[in-house]
Amino acid sequence: MFFALFSVTTTTSTSTTTTTATSTSTTTSTSATTATTATTTTATTATTTTATTATTTTATTSTSTSTTTPDPGLTVPFLFYKACAAISFANGDFETGTSAGWTVGGGSRNGDITDNIFPDDYLPGGSHYSLTIANTHSSIVTHGYDPVLGTLMPNIVFRGSYSWRVEDTVNGGYGSVLSQAVHNYSCTDIYFAWLAALENGGHTAEQSSVMIIEVKDLTVGDVILRRVYNAGGSGGVDSRFNQSGSYFYTPSWEIEHLVINSTRIGNSFTLSALAIDCSQLGHSGRIYLDSFGGVPL
Numbered sequence: 001m002f003f004a005l006f007s008v009t010t011t012t013s014t015s016t017t018t019t020t021a022t023s024t025s026t027t028t029s030t031s032a033t034t035a036t037t038a039t040t041t042t043a044t045t046a047t048t049t050t051a052t053t054a055t056t057t058t059a060t061t062s063t064s065t066s067t068t069t070p071d072p073g074l075t076v077p078f079l080f081y082k083a084c085a086a087i088s089f090a091n092g093d094f095e096t097g098t099s100a101g102w103t104v105g106g107g108s109r110n111g112d113i114t115d116n117i118f119p120d121d122y123l124p125g126g127s128h129y130s131l132t133i134a135n136t137h138s139s140i141v142t143h144g145y146d147p148v149l150g151t152l153m154p155n156i157v158f159r160g161s162y163s164w165r166v167e168d169t170v171n172g173g174y175g176s177v178l179s180q181a182v183h184n185y186s187c188t189d190i191y192f193a194w195l196a197a198l199e200n201g202g203h204t205a206e207q208s209s210v211m212i213i214e215v216k217d218l219t220v221g222d223v224i225l226r227r228v229y230n231a232g233g234s235g236g237v238d239s240r241f242n243q244s245g246s247y248f249y250t251p252s253w254e255i256e257h258l259v260i261n262s263t264r265i266g267n268s269f270t271l272s273a274l275a276i277d278c279s280q281l282g283h284s285g286r287i288y289l290d291s292f293g294g295v296p297l
Contacts, residue, residue, distance in 0.1 A: 040257040084187035084294030089180055089271075092192070092292030094162040097140055099178070106133035106167075106176040111279045113206035114230055119214050119272035122177045137168045138176045141288065149197055149249055152242070158193040158253050158290035159297075167275040167286040171199070175276030178289060181218065183268040187294030190215070190258040190271065194290075196241075197249045198231035198275075199283035205232030209285030212274045215258060219267035225258060231278070231285065246283065253290075255297050 090101030107121070107128035121128045140162050146153045147169055157163045167176040198209045208231040215225040229238065231248050241248045260267075275287045291297055 089292040163290035177274040179272040200231040201283035
C-alpha cells in the first residue's frame with residue numbers, strides 16, 4: 001500500500017481539522033502534453049516531543065518584503081521568484097546533463113523492513129553505502145518512457161532535456177538515493193516533480209519496494225517531512241498511483257510543494273529522495289526527479 005508517515009492537517013481560512021489520510025491532491029496541467037498532480041505541504045514546528053509535523057493545505061499565500069526598488073516593468077513577486085531561482089538548488093533541473101551539485105548514494109537493503117530504512121544510511125559514510133552501487137544504479141535520463149511501463153507513464157523528463165532516475169529497473173535488493181543540502185535558504189517554498197514505479201511481489205508493506213522523500217532542517221536539527229510510499233500486497237490506497245500487473249506507478253508527474261514556515265526562513269535544509277527494491281530481492285523500485293527549486297512549477 002502507499003501511505004505517508006505523518007499526520008495530515010487540512011487547513012481552511014476558518015477552521016483546522018486533522019485526518020490520517022494521505023496528502024490532498026489536485027490535478028493540473030503544466031503543458032500541452034504533461035499532466036501533473038500538485039501536493040502542498042506546510043512544515044511547522046512540532047508542539048510535542050515527537051518531532052515536527054507536515055501539514056497539507058488546500059491553499060497557501062506567500063508574501064515578501066524587498067528593499068529593492070523594482071523596475072517599473074517588473075512586479076515584486078517576479079523579482080522574488082527570480083531571486084529564489086538564483087539561490088535555490090544547484091543544478092536542480094539537471095540541465096548540466098550530470099548530477100553536479102548533488103550527492104548520489106546507494107547500497108544493499110540487507111533485508112531491512114521499511115521502518116528501518118533511512119536515506120542517510122545509503123549516502124557516503126552511511127551503514128549501507130556502496131560506492132559501486134552509487135555509481136552504477138542511478139543516472140541522468142533524457143526524453144523517453146520508462147523501459148518497463150512505457151506509455152503508461154508520461155515522458156520521464158518533466159522539463160528541459162534531462163531528469164534523474166534514482167535506482168535502476170533491475171531487482172536485487174538494492175537502494176539508491178539523491179540528496180542535496182541548501183544553506184541559508186531564504187525562499188518561502190520548495191518545489192520539485194517526481195514519478196515512481198514500485199513493483200509489487202505480494203509482500204507485506206514492510207518488505208515491499210519503497211520510495212522515501214525526506215526533508216531535514218539542518219539548522220534546527222529535525223525532520224520536517226518524511227513521506228513513504230510502498231508497493232504493499234494489499235494494493236494502492238493512494239489515488240495518485242495506478243496498477244499494471246505487478247507494478248504500482250504514477251500516471252502523471254507529481255508536483256511536490258513544501259511551504260517553509262516563517263520561523264525557518266534562512267535555515268539550511270537537506271532534501272533526499274530514495275528508491276529501493278523489495279527486501280526479498282525479486283522486485284524493483286525506482287523514481288524519476290526533476291525541477292527542484294523555490295519557484296512554482
